[in-house]
Amino acid sequence: MSVFVNVSGTAFSLLLYENVRNDHDQEGFLLGEIIRNEKRTITDNDQDVVTIEHTIKINSVFPCPRLGHFFDNAGKIDPNKLDTLLGDKKDHVVSWYKFKRISSFKLTLREKIVMKQLAMYFMPQAPEHFTWCLLTARAGADNDEKHIFSQTFIRYHMSAYQPLPMHIANLKDPHDVYKKPEACSTIFREIVRGLPKKIHGYATVSCIETALDERIARTVEQMKTSEEEMHNLEQRVRELRTKLNTLDNDESLEDLLGTPETPVKTRSNLTSTSMSIKPRRSLRSAGDVKIKKEDSKEEVKEKAEDEQIEKDKKPSTNLDSPRVTRNSSRKS
Known part of the structure; x- marks a missing residue:
């Protein structure tokens, strides 16, 4: 074999x-x-x-x-x-x-x-x-x-x-x-099986020729549709390749220039940034309040100390001195 x-x-x-x-x-x-x-x-x-x-x-x-x-x-x-x-x-x-x-x-x-x-x-x-x-x-x-x-x-x-x-x-x-x-091929056998049984001679050949012409016409229409679809797909592929090459060139330029890539703003990114910023702001505000409170206490203490020093420097006004002056006047 x-x-x-x-x-x-x-x-x-x-x-x-x-x-x-x-x-x-x-x-x-x-x-x-x-x-x-x-x-x-x-x-x-x-x-x-x-x-x-x-x-x-x-x-x-x-x-x-x-x-x-x-x-x-x-x-x-x-x-x-x-x-x-x-x-x-x-x-x-x-x-x-x-x-x-x-x-x-x-x-x-x-x-x-x-x-x-x-x-x-x-x-x-x-x-x-x-x-x-x-x-x-x-x-x-x-x-x-x-x-x-x-x-x-x-x-x-x-x-x-x-x-x-x-x-x-x-x-x-x-x-x-x-x-x-x-x-014979499968298509030819199908055409022969579909012929009428009561025809002979030239009529049989004519029927086979007509059936083959119809089959070829249907095949041509199918090929035309498939070729158009393939042409559109190839054109789409060329466009996508051009866009991809453009993006690659842009990325290479960014790498050469050293420009940072801008992150894409999405909804998830925005919510995550807002959530991460809020506690930082609260901590900063709380720290600022604590610092202000400490500053006010120190200022009060300093003011109190300054007042005490000024008070000690002033002469004391007692009631005994006028009494002394009065007694002296009576003796005279």
Whole structure:
């Protein structure tokens, strides 16, 4: 039993574009389906040999908002976050990709743990068919505008990480690639099931063409709405980054000039300051009253002492002196 990966050229170009347009590492999921083919050959001894091939067909990309969005530092995945992130696309996930701006990729212990859990989460019946795409990119030696990419698909099978052959549709196709029958897509099967049963020939082809045109028109409207939302979000992110850079520049200027930061006046801060100021004022007023009282007592004592000294300096006016004068006058 052989397994190989078949990536559409549109999905592969979109994957590289999403990775290159960002300055940091990226991760996400690859959407598609797994096709099982049986190839029968007859040997010279008239023995029927059956060869089973599994083709992991990738036709879309689903990037994650940030690194480590659905797992923690220990590598344990969160199923609730995965369900919220993927939604109805959960059943179409066939691979997990990670992009790094380095020349060589080395698996870490946490990435191995996450890989095994994702394989059991998305494909519990056949975890060996879940793959991991390792992407790297580096600038060319002569010109920075030239990018050199490398991609590798691996899977965990029989207690080992095995690389898988990769094929990009319409690029270096072998001569017999169009002769191999492939299963129809889910959308085409739905369209065929919805056709009336009493039509034949040209009418069937016309109905299929009309249904495909309607499906494409609905898809274009959905893509238009999603592109507008993405454009608005990107514009909002750019505005927030500009404001953040402005704030950082202001803080750096304050640090250079040494200006103290003005605290933000909130209701809690105002109440706390008023509560802290009130007892200080009361203590100060009480101290002032005590000092005034002590000063008044000392002044009273000083006044009393001054009056006593002045009183001692004055001559005493007794009643005996006039009596003496009267007696002297009588004797004369």
